[in-house]
Amino acid sequence: MGRDTKHHSKTRASSSAEAAALLQAQGTNAAAAFQRFLSFGVSNTTSSSPPVESASPDVQKGSLAGVHSDVAVELRRSLKKDPKTRSRALAQIVSLCDRTDIEEKEWSDAMVHIVRAFRLAASDQTPAVRREGVRMLACVAAKIGRAFGPHVRDTAPYWIQLANDPAHEVMSAATEALNAVFPGEKRAKMLDLAAGRIVRTCVDCAVKIPLEVDRRADAFSDAHDRTEAIHRLASSSIGALAMCVSACGDHEVFVDAAVRVCTSEYAGALARQGPPYLRHAAARLVKALAVESPSNAPAALRLWRQLDDADASWEAAVVLFGKCGEVLGAKAARTALDKAVRSRSDAAVSAAVPLAAAAGDALDRDAALRSATSLIAKVQARTAQQTMEYARFVASRFRSAQGLLVLPAHLATLRSGRADVLREWARAAAWMADKELATPQEALDAAVLYADAETGDEALRELSGALPGSDDARAALHDRARLALEAALEAPPS
Numbered sequence: 374m375g376r377d378t379k380h381h382s383k384t385r386a387s388s389s390a391e392a393a394a395l396l397q398a399q400g401t402n403a404a405a406a407f408q409r410f411l412s413f414g415v416s417n418t419t420s421s422s423p424p425v426e427s428a429s430p431d432v433q434k435g436s437l438a439g440v441h442s443d444v445a446v447e448l449r450r451s452l453k454k455d456p457k458t459r460s461r462a463l464a465q466i467v468s469l470c471d472r473t474d475i476e477e478k479e480w481s482d483a484m485v486h487i488v489r490a491f492r493l494a495a496s497d498q499t500p501a502v503r504r505e506g507v508r509m510l511a512c513v514a515a516k517i518g519r520a521f522g523p524h525v526r527d528t529a530p531y532w533i534q535l536a537n538d539p540a541h542e543v544m545s546a547a548t549e550a551l552n553a554v555f556p557g558e559k560r561a562k563m564l565d566l567a568a569g570r571i572v573r574t575c576v577d578c579a580v581k582i583p584l585e586v587d588r589r590a591d592a593f594s595d596a597h598d599r600t601e602a603i604h605r606l607a608s609s610s611i612g613a614l615a616m617c618v619s620a621c622g623d624h625e626v627f628v629d630a631a632v633r634v635c636t637s638e639y640a641g642a643l644a645r646q647g648p649p650y651l652r653h654a655a656a657r658l659v660k661a662l663a664v665e666s667p668s669n670a671p672a673a674l675r676l677w678r679q680l681d682d683a684d685a686s687w688e689a690a691v692v693l694f695g696k697c698g699e700v701l702g703a704k705a706a707r708t709a710l711d712k713a714v715r716s717r718s719d720a721a722v723s724a725a726v727p728l729a730a731a732a733g734d735a736l737d738r739d740a741a742l743r744s745a746t747s748l749i750a751k752v753q754a755r756t757a758q759q760t761m762e763y764a765r766f767v768a769s770r771f772r773s774a775q776g777l778l779v780l781p782a783h784l785a786t787l788r789s790g791r792a793d794v795l796r797e798w799a800r801a802a803a804w805m806a807d808k809e810l811a812t813p814q815e816a817l818d819a820a821v822l823y824a825d826a827e828t829g830d831e832a833l834r835e836l837s838g839a840l841p842g843s844d845d846a847r848a849a850l851h852d853r854a855r856l857a858l859e860a861a862l863e864a865p866p867s
Contacts, residue, residue, distance in 0.1 A: 439482035441475045448483070451490045456499035463494060463505035470512040480513055481520040487513055488524050495531035498602060500540035507535050507543070511550030529567035530574035530613075537612030539605055539650040564621055571617060572630040578610035580637040604647050611640070612654040615661040622665030631662050632669050635676040645679040652680050656689040663693045670697030674705060687713065687720035691727050698731030706731035707740075714744045722748060722756045725763040729770075738771040746776045749798075757794045761801035774810040777801075 440448070447469065450462035466487070469475060480487075487510065494506025510528060514521040535547035555563045564571065577583060583606045586599060614634060617627040634640045635658065644655040655676055662673040673693055680686035690713070694706050710728040713721040725748060729736055745767040752760045768774045802816035 439479065440486065441469075441479045441483070443472075444469055444475065444479070444483050448486050448490055451494070456497070456502055459494070459497070460499065460501040460505045463490070463502065463509045466509045467505070467512045470516050477517055477520070480517050484513070484517070484520070484524055488527055491528060492531055495535055496606075498598065500538075500543050503535060503538060503540070503543045504546045507532065507547045507550050511554055514554050525563060526567045526570050529563060530571045533564075533571055533613040533616060534575070534578075534606070534609040537609045537616060537654065539608050539648075561620055564617055564627075565624065568617075568621075568624065568626045571613065572626055575610035575613050576630050576633060578606040579614070579634045579640050579643075581639055583607070583610075604643065604651050607640070607643050607647070608651040608654045611651070611658050615654065615657040618658070618661040618665050628662070628666045628669065631658060631666075632672045634658065635662065635669075635672040641676060641679040644676060645681070649683065652683055653685045656680060656683075656685040659689040660692045663689075663696045667697045667700055670700045673697075674701055682716050682718050682721070684718055684720035687716070687718055687724040691724045694731040695727045698733075701731070703731070703733040703735035706733070707735040710736070710744065714747050717751075719756050719759075722759040722763070725759070726766050729763070729766060738773065741767045741771055742773065742776050749777065752794055752798075754793045757797035761797045764801055765804055768805055768810050769808065772810065774805045777805070 444466065447462045447465045451459050451466075453459055453462070470480075491506050491510040494502050494509075497503055497506070510532070532547060532551060535543055536551055538544045538547065551560065582603060586602050586606070611634060614627065614631050617624070618631050621627055640655075644652055659673045659677045659680075662669055670693065677686065677689055677693060680689070690709055694701065694709060698706055706728050710725065710732055713724050713728055716722075725744070729741065729744075745764045748760050748763055764777045768777055802811065805811045806813045806816045
């Protein structure tokens with residue numbers, strides 16, 4: 374699909390042959406830059422395809438030539454079946470980094486085994502194992518400095534995935550480690566160097582059942598564990614792509630991969646049926662693509678339509694239609710607005726104004742007034758301000774307050790936060806009167822309808838104080854409304 378016109382070249386549609394050539398070239402070209410600017414002295418001798426996540430034969434056989442004996446012991450323990458044993462072994466390797474009797478060369482000689490132990494930990498079902506795995510790698514990377522360079526591309530995909538892990542403890546540890554090892558501009562250079570490997574790993578996990586799941590099928594006790602692993606890897610991969618697009622916005626490889634995921638039926642099904650954390654990751658990808666490559670907004674919209682009625686979905690809609698309204702067109706915005714009006718999410722109310730603005734001429738007067746009154750009918754204390762902002766937007770655009778000055782009957786039974794609701798509505802009514810969309814008396818008469826002894830007088834004072842005109846005129850309006858309120862409260866129920 375086409376890229377944003379602000380970029381110098383166009384993003385091409387993905388094909389397996391073109392992607393393979395592009396990713397291979399990307400890794401080769403970026404290595405030189407990485408070697409010049411980073412302190413790791415990167416080599417280009419690493420393989421272009423990620424190795425299978427299996428234990429090193431040397432570790433399995435118990436032979437780790439050149440590796441310090443204490444490190445070798447913990448590496449072997451990190452392969453045990455018990456998750457507690459594995460996490461403790463990885464944590465112990467972190468402690469060994471502080472040992473002065475273990476030379477840097479011994480750590481360098483152990484890197485091939487440490488990297489494999491990290492990759493095994495990164496695909497583990499237990500959050501504690503994943504957390505300790507990324508901490509171990511960060512400590513060793515800091516310990517050996519330049520010697521870590523040749524291993525960047527082998528570890529980067531899993532490191533970025535862990536920085537977007539659904540488990541907060543894992544995500545925090547990976548993010549902290551990334552910030553320590555790749556601060557500032559080094560992060561972007563690392564992502565550029567490892568772009569091919571990151572994309573290949575993340576796209577594979579997001580558009581089909583991850584190979585890691587099939588390779589470790591015997592590790593899952595039941596189908597639920599296997600499904601959970603699929604969801605976790607897909608979520609962390611989609612989140613990783615969102616992070617990469619945001620960090621390297623004009624990077625063709627990452628944008629192309631994001632488009633592929635957004636248009637994938639498999640990824641769409643996961644976003645539609647998966648757990649909340651997966652849908653949140655999908656919403657992040659929608660926002661990242663909308664901000665960095667607006668011309669690819671149709672692909673982002675396709676994924677957004679698969680999301681449910683969650684707050685993250687509507688937050689993404691605000692960005693998507695706010696940045697790309699012209700690209701998506703008025704009809705798409707009108708459809709999204711209709712969905713927002715029917716929504717039960719608080720965030721959907723906040724999305725109403727930008728969606729209506731993006732809808733443009735596709736939003737006619739009658740439809741706009743109906744949508745505004747529908748939102749008012751569902752108004753609650755926590756959404757009162759956003760609801761009234763939409764009512765003001767509609768009234769101003771179409772020069773009509775028809776239906777907007779009459780609160781729904783359910784407001785009479787609203788207890789929690791009712792005073793706040795009346796106050797916000799009173800301000801909206803005063804604004805409409807000030808703009809001559811309603812007369813001051815109409816605004817006050819409407820306020821009387823659903824006022825009561827506890828909140829009515831406060832709302833009336835708020836309203837009459839904000840109405841245009843002289844102090845005497847406002848006071849007279851308030852007195853008449855107060856008399857009407859007292860009469861309504863004294864009247865016997867019908």
